Amino acid sequence: MCGAPFRDYNRGVVASKVSLFIPCFIDQLAPQVGVDVVRVLRRLGYEPDFPAQQTCCGQPAFNTGYWDEARPLAERFVRIFESAEAVVCPSGSCTTMVRNFYPELLAGTPLQEPAEQLGKRVFEFSEFLVKVAKKLDVGARFPHRVTFHDACHALRELRLKDGPRQLLRHVRGLELVEMPYVEECCGFGGGFAVKFDMISAAMGDSKAQNIEASGAEVVTSLDQSCLMHIEGMLRRSNARARTMHLASILAQEAE
Amino acid sequence: MSAAAREFLRRAAEKSGDLAHRQVVRFNMDQYEAAVARGHSRFTDWEAARERCRQIKWEAVNHLDRYLLEFETKVQERGGHVFWAETSEEARRYVCDLAVARGVKKVVKSKSMVTEEVHLTPALEKLGMEVFETDLGEYIVQLRNEPPYHIVTPAMHLNRGQIRDLFKEKLGGGATDDPPELVAVARRTLRQAFFSAEMGISGANFLVADAGMVAITTNEGNGRLCTSIPRIHVVMTGIEKVVPRLQDLAMLWPVLATSGTGQPITCYNTLLAGARRAGEVDGPEEFHVVLVDNGRSQLLADSEQRDVLHCIRCGACLNACPVYRAVGGHTYGTIYQGPIGSVLTPHLRGLSEFQHLSYASSLCGNCTDVCPVKIDLHHHLLHNRRNAIRAGTHPGPERRAMRLFRWTMMDAGRFRILGGVARASIRLAHALGLGGTALDPMRAWTRRRAPMVLPSTSFRSLWRKTDGFR
Numbered sequence: 001m002c003g004a005p006f007r008d009y010n011r012g013v014v015a016s017k018v019s020l021f022i023p024c025f026i027d028q029l030a031p032q033v034g035v036d037v038v039r040v041l042r043r044l045g046y047e048p049d050f051p052a053q054q055t056c057c058g059q060p061a062f063n064t065g066y067w068d069e070a071r072p073l074a075e076r077f078v079r080i081f082e083s084a085e086a087v088v089c090p091s092g093s094c095t096t097m098v099r100n101f102y103p104e105l106l107a108g109t110p111l112q113e114p115a116e117q118l119g120k121r122v123f124e125f126s127e128f129l130v131k132v133a134k135k136l137d138v139g140a141r142f143p144h145r146v147t148f149h150d151a152c153h154a155l156r157e158l159r160l161k162d163g164p165r166q167l168l169r170h171v172r173g174l175e176l177v178e179m180p181y182v183e184e185c186c187g188f189g190g191g192f193a194v195k196f197d198m199i200s201a202a203m204g205d206s207k208a209q210n211i212e213a214s215g216a217e218v219v220t221s222l223d224q225s226c227l228m229h230i231e232g233m234l235r236r237s238n239a240r241a242r243t244m245h246l247a248s249i250l251a252q253e254a255e
Numbered sequence: 256m257s258a259a260a261r262e263f264l265r266r267a268a269e270k271s272g273d274l275a276h277r278q279v280v281r282f283n284m285d286q287y288e289a290a291v292a293r294g295h296s297r298f299t300d301w302e303a304a305r306e307r308c309r310q311i312k313w314e315a316v317n318h319l320d321r322y323l324l325e326f327e328t329k330v331q332e333r334g335g336h337v338f339w340a341e342t343s344e345e346a347r348r349y350v351c352d353l354a355v356a357r358g359v360k361k362v363v364k365s366k367s368m369v370t371e372e373v374h375l376t377p378a379l380e381k382l383g384m385e386v387f388e389t390d391l392g393e394y395i396v397q398l399r400n401e402p403p404y405h406i407v408t409p410a411m412h413l414n415r416g417q418i419r420d421l422f423k424e425k426l427g428g429g430a431t432d433d434p435p436e437l438v439a440v441a442r443r444t445l446r447q448a449f450f451s452a453e454m455g456i457s458g459a460n461f462l463v464a465d466a467g468m469v470a471i472t473t474n475e476g477n478g479r480l481c482t483s484i485p486r487i488h489v490v491m492t493g494i495e496k497v498v499p500r501l502q503d504l505a506m507l508w509p510v511l512a513t514s515g516t517g518q519p520i521t522c523y524n525t526l527l528a529g530a531r532r533a534g535e536v537d538g539p540e541e542f543h544v545v546l547v548d549n550g551r552s553q554l555l556a557d558s559e560q561r562d563v564l565h566c567i568r569c570g571a572c573l574n575a576c577p578v579y580r581a582v583g584g585h586t587y588g589t590i591y592q593g594p595i596g597s598v599l600t601p602h603l604r605g606l607s608e609f610q611h612l613s614y615a616s617s618l619c620g621n622c623t624d625v626c627p628v629k630i631d632l633h634h635h636l637l638h639n640r641r642n643a644i645r646a647g648t649h650p651g652p653e654r655r656a657m658r659l660f661r662w663t664m665m666d667a668g669r670f671r672i673l674g675g676v677a678r679a680s681i682r683l684a685h686a687l688g689l690g691g692t693a694l695d696p697m698r699a700w701t702r703r704r705a706p707m708v709l710p711s712t713s714f715r716s717l718w719r720k721t722d723g724f725r
Contacts, residue, residue, distance in 0.1 A: 024670070027715055028678060031717055034714040038723070050715070052667060055663075055666075061660060061661065062637075064640060065643055065649075068644075076665065191614070192614065197699070198267055199581050201271070202271035202272070202581040203578070229704065231707065232704025233703075236703075
């Protein structure tokens with residue numbers, strides 16, 4: 001898993017039919033991100049479906065150590081998406097859960113093998129655009145100065161670094177600027193954000209300062225969870241920058 | 256919650272709000288990172304070097320029985336003594352008994368985390384002996400009566416002015432904070448100690464099995480003085496430090512130096528084969544090696560986390576860790592700080608007392624990326640969390656909340672309704688102006704962050720109502 005060299009998971013996947021995996025917190029707290037994913041995919045000619053039975057991949061329980069609580073959710077997820085050709089998820093973290101952690105969580109169960117297979121067909125949103133759809137220009141226009149925050153799971157578990165930046169460079173009018181310490185964690189970390197809120201806030205405070213130092217109006221990323229935390233830190237310190245998920249930037253129409 | 260966890264939370268709250276402290280750490284880490292980047296560029300393939308080091312340590316750790324015995328035999332053939340200490344108590348007692356038997360009054364120590372781990376210095380002091388740390392950083396924290404702040408740079412948290420004041424008070428130093436002058440003040444005291452001590456104690460960076468030699472790496476030359484001037488030399492180290500062959504050092508030495516400080520190679524790399532032999536001009540009369548287990552063989556039995564024994568104590572994971580950067584080394588309350596400490600300490604000192612350290616991480620994974628022997632550090636934090644839940648150390652309310660979470664998520668309809676109810680209640684509370692106050696239902700979140708604006712509807716409801724936004 002981590003530490004292993006990046007494997008080209010999408011080799012051989014040519015998807016015409018895609019299924020949406022909208023993480024539970026995006027569903028409940030930031031539905032617009034899901035709407036924007038659909039808009040971008042439709043613009044590229046995909047007609048995504050949304051399996052209505054989906055809920056949560058189980059990561060909150062898994063990361064807290066409650067693997068027995070997470071396992072039935074993982075099994076449920078594998079069954080729901082088993083027949084999907086390709087699954088698109090606007091979260092590096094939830095994609096990591098399915099691709100990297102399901103095989104470990106379901107090891108020794110009948111669903112281990114199906115989970116490993118499914119992991120090869122689940123794509124983080126920007127990864128899908130770059131590697132499967134092979135589109136860097138999705139016809140977006142966003143005339144603002146933007147900085148990209150490397151969300152940890154996307155960066156270190158999925159090894160996504162250049163893809164999202166290439167997508168941003170193809171957005172009309174967008175000026176991409178880098179922030180200092182861009183690969184340093186923002187401090188969200190799931191339950192960590194409330195269990196160790198003082199550490200989380202100190203890390204978020206550094207991130208907010210680095211975003212401000214970049215001069216960007218908007219900070220974007222592949223994980224809405226990081227962005228919610230960053231938004232809270234930016235607003236609290238009366239900083240100028242605002243957060244937007246990558247999908248929401250790419251959904252801005254050119255015409 | 257364990258006493259250690261309460262103490263961690265208290266110190267973390269204090270340190271993470273201390274901006275001056277964060278700046279000191281940031282300054283040091285910036286310098287370190289620049290040096291390490293230069294260091295990596297000296298390798299034609301840094302990733303290949305990491306992989307080779309992982310293989311060397313893997314081979315050693317997975318054949319520990321063979322290599323340790325080979326090392327022991329070679330040391331004994333040259334008249335050295337090897338003592339196997341199962342616990343820290345046994346390790347302490349061996350050295351204390353030896354010191355008493357030989358009438359030792361003064362001890363000089365080269366930097367060693369294992370001696371910290373077994374609390375050797377206080378034990379010797381209790382017997383009336385004078386113990387000097389001779390690594391400058393260690394000496395500084397010893398004078399301050401503090402534990403090391405960092406496994407490689409023990410006094411990283413202090414600036415020149417603080418060290419000047421300390422030396423003025425304890426060593427009769429002057430008013431200057433010029434580093435060479437400060438070093439000269441410490442050297443005056445330490446040189447006297449080197450020449451009058453009867454016992455020198457060092458750790459080991461590596462134990463070389465095929466040569467039966469102890470490899471010590473320092474930047475100050477103090478290691479050589481500790482191990483060659485006093486008439487007794489004691490090496491105290493963990494059993495995981497053995498490596499199969501002398502030639503393995505050709506890879507491990509530069510990698511350790513690069514990860515530790517960014518240097519191409521550390522200034523002094525010493526190989527010690529034992530006591531002075533006939534015809535040799537220097538070296539101790541007696542040579543003892545104390546091999547400390549202290550929980551390591553239990554880790555060896557844990558096939559999932561055995562690679563923790565690969566650790567060469569370079570400190571790279573501490574430097575890479577955003578939590579370490581926020582809270583600093585003393586907050587951990589452990590001998591080994593940062594990610595390696597959070598993974599290792601529950602194995603050495605008990606999961607129930609130290610499992611909180613596995614949770615005090617955002618799991619960002621930077622530690623795993625920088626580890627030169629490729630220990631799967633952040634995943635082991637996840638494994639420790641799972642082990643803690645299995646051991647049943649967590650409070651009932653959290654368990655019940657997790658069961659409720661599962662029950663909710665096992666049915667999409669249930670999730671939609673309960674999610675909607677929760678959102679509506681929070682929106683109502685926020686509409687009443689409770690957002691961000693003590694009565695905010697999202698208080699755990701908004702204590703440190705501006706309240707978020709919640710949407711009136713969920714994605715799934717929107718999708719259903721609009722038939723996929725058509």
